[in-house]
C-alpha cells in the first residue's frame with residue numbers, strides 16, 4: 703500500500719481477503735489452466751477458483767467482498 707505505481711500495471715497489487723483482510727494471492731492451476739485466489743489464513747474459508755484470467759479472479763474477489771459485507775451489514 704502507499705505506492706501508487708503498483709496500481710498502474712502490476713497485476714500482483716494487494717488484494718485483500720474479504721473476511722479477514724489478509725493479503726490474498728492469485729495462482730494459476732496448471733492442470734485446469736484456471737486462476738484461483740485463496741486466503742492464506744487456515745482459519746478463514748474464503749476462496750475462489752475456476753477463473754479464466756487474473757482479471758476475472760480480481761472481479762470475483764471484489765464481488766465476494768461486496769456480498770460478504772451485504773450479509774453482515
Ligand SMILES: [Zn+2]
Pocket residue numbers: 719720721722723724741742743746747748
Ligand atoms: Zn481470510
